[in-house]
Amino acid sequence: MLNKKSLYKISSGLYLVSSHDENHHAGCIANTLLQVTSNPVQVSITLNKENDTTNTILNSKVFAVTALTENVDMNVIATFGFQSSKDHNKFESFQTNLDTLGNFYLKEGMNSRLSCKVVNTMDVGTHIVIIGEVIDGEVINDVSSMTYSYYQTVKKGTSPKNAPTYQEEVKTSSKTRWRCKICGYIYEGDKLPEDYICPICGQPASMFEKIED
Ligand SMILES: Cc1cc2nc3c(=O)[nH]c(=O)nc-3n(C[C@H](O)[C@H](O)[C@H](O)COP(=O)(O)O)c2cc1C
Known part of the structure; x- marks a missing residue:
């Protein structure tokens, strides 16, 4: 296996x-x-x-x-x-x-x-x-x-599907997850702070979508 x-x-x-x-x-x-x-x-x-x-x-x-x-x-x-x-x-x-x-x-x-x-x-x-x-x-x-x-x-970076090393995100906690629509970064937390800024690409909270598990 x-x-x-x-x-x-x-x-x-x-x-x-x-x-x-x-x-x-x-x-x-x-x-x-x-x-x-x-x-x-x-x-x-x-x-x-x-x-x-x-x-x-x-x-x-x-x-x-x-x-x-x-x-x-x-x-x-x-x-x-x-x-x-x-x-x-x-x-x-x-x-x-x-x-x-x-x-x-x-x-x-x-x-x-x-x-x-x-x-x-x-x-x-x-x-x-x-x-x-x-x-x-x-x-x-x-x-x-x-x-x-x-x-x-350290940078908490992710990879898109085209990267050969891409692996499907696995949910590791019961918290709600939010994905940056630009770079795919995942934020875990029941509420996404309104002033949250994506640590990878600098997009604001409005560019995040809730992941429906
Ligand atoms: C950390 C990281 C590693 C990546 N590694 C590869 C790789 O080795 N090979 C690959 O084809 N794409 C890889 N990618 C994905 C490409 O960079 C991505 O699909 C890019 O948008 C392609 O752009 P293009 O269509 O302008 O060539 C990686 C992306 C990231 C963020």
Whole structure:
């Protein structure tokens, strides 16, 4: 029998993966980046087929990755991890930089960046594993990297259904639960305070809905 909590013991970081085509720039949050070889330097990233970023990378064959730091503005995760690049330009409210492959990346809240060319892909059902050869990289600062565990336990962050590590929310108390309609954060308490602000994406109490269990 699979105890899904065993999967919580797998460590990973959090990254912003971005790419572009002639019409737009796309980017999403991912926790599935791994270095797979050192000669040549190659990384893998596992992305959902429904993500706009996935299809943009598959078309352009290039992508950039930045590693999130523990002090990243949670609005970065709310924007890149819970909204689609199909609907709007996620980069417009952030200060952006351009890598040598033409991909936007953020420096604020990031401690390093890589630029990659796609050299292989593997279809794994709902997701595609993309292998990229790293052709450029830079250390931005020495702030600690945000781990997925830190995001969940300290920042109380959640993941949307497209994340490969998504797990259905399990009710752990008899309290009423309220879900942020923007990022999915769950507040537990019989009454949601009127001045409550979502700790993940900064939305007001009016953007929360009661979960009918
Ligand atoms: C903490 C966290 C981890 C995530 N990890 C992944 C991942 O590894 N792969 C993936 O496909 N989506 C992942 N997601 C979900 C995407 O970031 C999300 O679906 C995003 O809105 C897709 O945007 P796009 O359509 O603009 O590409 C993650 C989201 C969060 C918040």
